[in-house]
Amino acid sequence: MPDSTPPPGQGADDMRLPEDIQQTLLAVAHRRTLARGGSLFHKGSSPDALFGVVSGSLRVSVVASGGREAVISMLEPGHWFGEVSLLVGRERVYDTCAVDATEMAVVAASDFHHLIATRPDVHMAFTRLVCLRLRQALAWIDDAILMPLPVRLAHRLLTLDARAGSTLLAVSQEDLAFMLGVSRQSVNRQLKLWEEDGTLRVGYRSIELLDRARLEHRAATA
Missing domain, CATH: 1.10.10.10 (Winged helix-like DNA-binding domain superfamily/Winged helix DNA-binding domain)
Incomplete structure (x- = not known):
């Protein structure tokens, strides 16, 4: 799940990985560029990598069967995503496309799983990130209802x-x-x-x- 509005008391920076963890990921990543409107992946695609936004921005959305689109989030530089699908081994559940010219850092699934298995600090950083996003999802429900x-x-x-x-x-x-x-x-x-x-x-x-x-x-x- 990508990040979006933080719950009260939680800033946008809380949803970012620590700088040292980001540098570890960048060291094993390759770069990919997207033109404005270019697609990174679609709903239902296989979880083959972890992604980080280096420059530009991404629009994350889902489309209902009737064709109505809901924008989940706009991802800016410094945000990493895609870890949930990698951890559970299930297909992607949303679409992503570039709002403008965007550079991505792409960490292959094998490299991600190796880091999770061998680096307790990386494992804990992603555990915290997933927990924050779960808390965030519950806050979305509260907001929508109340x-x-x-x-x-x-x-x-x-x-x-x-x-x-x-x-x-x-x-x-x-x-x-x-x-x-x-x-x-x-x-x-x-x-x-x-x-x-x-x-x-x-x-x-x-x-x-x-x-x-x-x-x-x-x-x-x-």
């Missing part, structure tokens, strides 16, 4: 802000709607209200955060 749209949208924008390291977020209203499981019109209405009070500015496939403190207050207001 939290109103403004709170969920504020959480999502703050998470994207933390990953990007910038107040200008390269995300469309359609992507936000897919991430939250609501209509684009609902997202647009809420963003317009926040634009009117100076919290943010809506652009073409982008959102600029103008008042992070105000958005944090909204994210904390149930």
Whole structure:
């Protein structure tokens, strides 16, 4: 499962592997580049590697039988994923494609399993990562059932802000709607209200955060 909105009290950086573990993985990885819109793998494909984003970004999504797409996450540099399918030996359960030109670090399944078997620190790092993602999935369920749209949208924008390291977020209203499981019109209405009070500015496939403190207050207001 890729990472997405961290639960309250958990930052986006908590979902990253420690730097020394990342360097260990990079040492055995080969590089792969994807053009904008290029696919890394599709749902149902065999788990043959672990992946890390070196530059660019990836869109992670699932498509229902009726054709509706739900965006699970946007993965930025420093994020590793694919370990769950490798550990359980089951096919991938989501699709990935490059949002823009993206460079990937690819660790072959055999190298990943060797590290897990011989390096207790690597094993523990991935155990912690999987546990955090399980905790995160439970938080998603709570949010979907209990939290109103403004709170969920504020959480999502703050998470994207933390990953990007910038107040200008390269995300469309359609992507936000897919991430939250609501209509684009609902997202647009809420963003317009926040634009009117100076919290943010809506652009073409982008959102600029103008008042992070105000958005944090909204994210904390149930």
